[in-house]
Amino acid sequence: MPVLSIRNLNVTFKTENKAVKAVNNVSLDIEENDTIGIVGESGSGKSTLAMAILNLLPNSAKVDGEICYKHENLVGKSPEQLKYLRWTEVAVVFQKSMNALSPVHKIGNQLADVYLLHEKNATVEEAKTRIIELLKVVNLPERVYNLYPHELSGGMMQRVSIALGLIHNPEVLILDEATTALDVVTERQILEELKELEERLKITRIMITHDMSVVATACKKVAVMYAGHIVEVGLVEDVLSAPKHPYTKGLINSFASASNKNKDIHGIPGSLPDLSQEHKGCIFAPRCSISSDICFKEKPSNKMFDNNRTAACHMLGGD
Amino acid sequence: MGVEAILQMKNVKKWYETRVPVKNSRFKSEKKFVKAVDGINLDVNAGEILGVIGESGCGKSTLGKLLMLLEEPTAGEILINGVPSHELYKRNQLEFRRKVQIIFQNPFDSFDPRNTIATVLLRTLKLHQIGSSKEERLKMIADALEEVGLKPSHKYMSRYPHELSGGQLQRISILRAMLLEPEILIADEAVSMLDVSVRAGIIKLLKKLTEANNTALIFISHDINTTSYISDKIAVMYLGEVVEYGLAEDLVERTSHPYTKVLLSNSASIDMKENEAITISGEPPTPIDHGPGCYFAPRCYMVQDVCLSKHPKHQSITNHHRASCHFVK
Numbered sequence: 001m002p003v004l005s006i007r008n009l010n011v012t013f014k015t016e017n018k019a020v021k022a023v024n025n026v027s028l029d030i031e032e033n034d035t036i037g038i039v040g041e042s043g044s045g046k047s048t049l050a051m052a053i054l055n056l057l058p059n060s061a062k063v064d065g066e067i068c069y070k071h072e073n074l075v076g077k078s079p080e081q082l083k084y085l086r087w088t089e090v091a092v093v094f095q096k097s098m099n100a101l102s103p104v105h106k107i108g109n110q111l112a113d114v115y116l117l118h119e120k121n122a123t124v125e126e127a128k129t130r131i132i133e134l135l136k137v138v139n140l141p142e143r144v145y146n147l148y149p150h151e152l153s154g155g156m157m158q159r160v161s162i163a164l165g166l167i168h169n170p171e172v173l174i175l176d177e178a179t180t181a182l183d184v185v186t187e188r189q190i191l192e193e194l195k196e197l198e199e200r201l202k203i204t205r206i207m208i209t210h211d212m213s214v215v216a217t218a219c220k221k222v223a224v225m226y227a228g229h230i231v232e233v234g235l236v237e238d239v240l241s242a243p244k245h246p247y248t249k250g251l252i253n254s255f256a257s258a259s260n261k262n263k264d265i266h267g268i269p270g271s272l273p274d275l276s277q278e279h280k281g282c283i284f285a286p287r288c289s290i291s292s293d294i295c296f297k298e299k300p301s302n303k304m305f306d307n308n309r310t311a312a313c314h315m316l317g318g319d
Numbered sequence: 320m321g322v323e324a325i326l327q328m329k330n331v332k333k334w335y336e337t338r339v340p341v342k343n344s345r346f347k348s349e350k351k352f353v354k355a356v357d358g359i360n361l362d363v364n365a366g367e368i369l370g371v372i373g374e375s376g377c378g379k380s381t382l383g384k385l386l387m388l389l390e391e392p393t394a395g396e397i398l399i400n401g402v403p404s405h406e407l408y409k410r411n412q413l414e415f416r417r418k419v420q421i422i423f424q425n426p427f428d429s430f431d432p433r434n435t436i437a438t439v440l441l442r443t444l445k446l447h448q449i450g451s452s453k454e455e456r457l458k459m460i461a462d463a464l465e466e467v468g469l470k471p472s473h474k475y476m477s478r479y480p481h482e483l484s485g486g487q488l489q490r491i492s493i494l495r496a497m498l499l500e501p502e503i504l505i506a507d508e509a510v511s512m513l514d515v516s517v518r519a520g521i522i523k524l525l526k527k528l529t530e531a532n533n534t535a536l537i538f539i540s541h542d543i544n545t546t547s548y549i550s551d552k553i554a555v556m557y558l559g560e561v562v563e564y565g566l567a568e569d570l571v572e573r574t575s576h577p578y579t580k581v582l583l584s585n586s587a588s589i590d591m592k593e594n595e596a597i598t599i600s601g602e603p604p605t606p607i608d609h610g611p612g613c614y615f616a617p618r619c620y621m622v623q624d625v626c627l628s629k630h631p632k633h634q635s636i637t638n639h640h641r642a643s644c645h646f647v648k
Contacts, residue, residue, distance in 0.1 A: 041515065155602055184585045259588060
């Protein structure tokens with residue numbers, strides 16, 4: 001049974017004279033203890049999708065469809081009703097931890113605030129023990145408790161954010177570009193720590209990133225998003241070694257590799273389509289190298305392959 | 320070397336003064352130096368692409384600024400065609416700027432939002448007195464735009480920077496630099512903020528244009544994968560020093576310095592090969608008071624006593640390949 005099941009989700013941002021469809025008819029199942037990476041370029045709707053889960057979107061967003069967390073539909077619930085879910089069941093680690101933490105409060109006090117929010121009967125002492133325990137979990141020294149955010153480096157701050165996400169033992173942890181701004185060495189350290197942590201704590205992890213290589217190192221499954229559509233889903237090793245959708249292929253061909261200097265890289269010509277317009281056929285067709293007439297006329301349906309793999313392209317066989 | 324290098328850095332240093340609180344005192348502080356760039360010796364030939372990589376805070380961007388003379392070096396010399404760069408600059412500022420150009424990371428910050436693309440590019444040409452009339456300059460701009468793949472050019476010339484995507488704008492900032500046919504082009508993280516599908520195109524464009532003009536390109540980046548793709552030679556920086564330098568393929572395949580090994584093994588790749596990352600702890604410290612030993616020693620996985628007491632010198636490995644480590648064979 002999936003922990004999180006998203007069915008036909010649409011998110012539309014309305015402005016005065018147009019409506020931008022940021023997420024378009026997305027369906028995705030996330031199983032327990034799974035680690036899934038949602039990859040896409042900027043503007044593909046990956047963050048919007050994740051924020052829709054906890055209703056963290058601005059008021060101008062209109063969400064319809066279904067997001068079931070353990071059989072309970074979250075769409076349409078008020079922030080008040082979602083309060084019990086946030087932090088305790090589903091937690092988010094945001095991209096810029098610099099901005100996510102208050103610069104005028106000590107790390108310890110900020111974390112204690114969140115702890116006491118859901119553990120109303122806990123004493124300050126209990127909160128402190130729990131937080132120091134958490135800091136150890138993310139490989140930070142105890143003294144961080146009494147420091148201010150500006151006294152920490154980027155990597156340490158990101159670890160604090162992750163500790164904050166883990167404070168109530170959530171079932172699902174969403175990391176929105178959580179390692180993007182870090183140096184390679186630190187990034188790798190944090191990814192390895194995360195992998196170890198979730199084995200111990202039984203967490204389902206959703207990683208949102210634009211970096212395919214992060215997914216390759218740290219996730220089991222991958223969902224590729226383009227212009228609000230999920231174009232391909234599957235196990236990481238399947239998708240990366242033999243991509244089916246032309247967009248996934250294009251993405252993989254765009255990556256240079258130090259270990260393989262002979263690999264020639266190719267970009268994908270063109271740019272993202274205007275999402276405020278209605279698109280009749282396949283959303284990727286105008287940039288696709290193998291598109292034909294049908295691609296501009298009909299929306300492709302999801303084709304199924306082995307290992308629960310799906311890809312939405314007219315040019316694929318499949319069952 | 321037979322050919323005279325177009326750009327020579329001779330023991331280039333940039334130290335910033337700072338005040339550090341004295342231990343065990345509440346108010347006293349003492350003067351210290353942050354050694355952002357600390358003794359760099361590199362040569363770049365015409366038409367060569369030199370990649371400079373390192374983590375944040377290693378001084379790679381400061382080096383770029385020094386080459387542009389946006390910062391004054393504390394010590395050492397930068398020679399362009401054998402002439403010290405500050406002399407060139409004093410003699411004729413315009414000529415110096417024409418010789419050395421830079422592309423910054425964020426194109427949205429490097430264009431005036433209130434001018435159209437044509438206005439911005441016309442100003443560059445007029446300032447440097449390229450072309451004799453406005454019509455001629457407009458024609459040059461149109462041709463250049465088409466050359467970098469922005470067709471039809473008249474559609475782009477009348478637009479404002481916010482009406483273009485990051486990739487398109489970065490193409491224009493490359494074009495703006497290359498219109499002057501510089502001898503040296505510095506690209507400071509020029510592709511880091513672009514999407515991967517766009518990045519490949521920009522890298523190829525950079526390579527094509529610099530090759531066509533025989534321009535030396537200094538490609539500053541933290542991404543070892545991209546850098547090794549574009550560069551002929553790579554310099555790896557750590558705390559203001561070049562720790563390893565060599566041909567791109569030598570550096571990747573016959574890595575000598577432990578820091579380069581760490582960087583390479585930690586850089587995530589999309590090849591599904593299992594690669595074991597060499598783990599090191601901590602993050603680069605601020606370059607104040609290194610102590611006598613190797614700067615990387617406190618984090619190095621193969622550190623010995625000698626590393627803590629003696630600073631390693633650059634050791635030649637093969638022709639162009641050198642590294643500063645006590646254990647380079």
